[in-house]
Amino acid sequence: xxxxxxxxxxxxxxxxxxxxxxxxxxxxxxxxxxxxxxxxxxxxxxxxxxxxxxxxxxxxxxxxxxxxxxxxxxxxxxxxxxxxxxxxxxxxxxxxxxxxxxxxxxxxxxxxxxxxxxxxxxxxxxxxxxxxxxxxxxxxxxxxxxxxxxxxxxxxxxxxxxxxxxxxxxxxxxxxxxxxxxxxxxxxxxxxxxxxxxxxxxxxxxxxxxxxxxxxxxxxxxxxxxxxxxxxxxxxxxxxxxxx
Numbered sequence: 038x039x040x041x042x043x044x045x046x047x048x049x050x051x052x053x054x055x056x057x058x059x060x061x062x063x064x065x066x067x068x069x070x071x072x073x074x075x076x077x078x079x080x081x082x083x084x085x086x087x088x089x090x091x092x093x094x095x096x097x098x099x100x101x102x103x104x105x106x107x108x109x110x111x112x113x114x115x116x117x118x119x120x121x122x123x124x125x126x127x128x129x130x131x132x133x134x135x136x137x138x139x140x141x142x143x144x145x146x147x148x149x150x151x152x153x154x155x156x157x158x159x160x161x162x163x164x165x166x167x168x169x170x171x172x173x174x175x176x177x178x179x180x181x182x183x184x185x186x187x188x189x190x191x192x193x194x195x196x197x198x199x200x201x202x203x204x205x206x207x208x209x210x211x212x213x214x215x216x217x218x219x220x221x222x223x224x225x226x227x228x229x230x231x232x233x234x235x236x237x238x239x240x241x242x243x244x245x246x247x248x249x250x251x252x253x254x255x256x257x258x259x260x261x262x263x264x265x266x267x268x269x270x271x272x273x274x275x276x277x278x279x280x281x
Contacts, residue, residue, distance in 0.1 A: 125190075126190075151256050158252055
């Protein structure tokens with residue numbers, strides 16, 4: 038069984054005294070973001086289920102009647118993401134006092150949503166049908182909304198799991214060349230790499246195997262994250278306390 042306590046090299050890379058194993062687990066969720074956005078952009082139309090900045094821009098393109106962009110698709114993705122973020126916020130109020138337990142519950146819910154999407158993708162129904170396309174968008178955007186709200190509440194710097202703009206800005210603005218302190222450079226680089234790897238893997242699986250393969254990878258990563266977070270859900274270490 039996957040056990041963070043038995044992986045000292047991973048612990049050394051992904052943990053610190055303030056946040057424990059959370060950085061490593063959030064990096065896994067960042068990989069997941071890359072995978073699901075590859076699924077949504079390449080197979081569900083020009084839409085993201087995690088990157089809402091992109092969807093707002095796409096909505097502007099669609100209003101201007103640009104080819105291959107849809108007002109309805111962008112609005113559905115944004116609305117579902119907001120609903121997921123709302124649910125994630127409510128979840129944080131209920132279980133957020135222990136960060137390990139909070140992450141375990143959140144990723145379990147994400148697992149259920151992605152599992153439903155995977156089941157639908159392997160059903161005899163036409164996966165390219167218009168209704169199913171919106172079902173996939175809703176399920177995956179809900180997942181990413183919950184994930185983003187959870188990462189926000191966990192409060193690990195440079196690891197939002199869904200947005201890299203501020204992370205990339207920090208890499209440059211906090212660098213030695215800018216006169217900065219090079220704060221958390223390795224973590225920022227790891228976040229960028231995780232998103233890149235997830236997007237590349239997602240694109241390869243979607244284009245060469247199918248949507249189901251990408252969703253299966255997402256589900257497997259979520260299951261591992263849930264198990265690892267659950268193992269930490271009773272920890273009394275300082276990092277487990279609610280972020281201030």
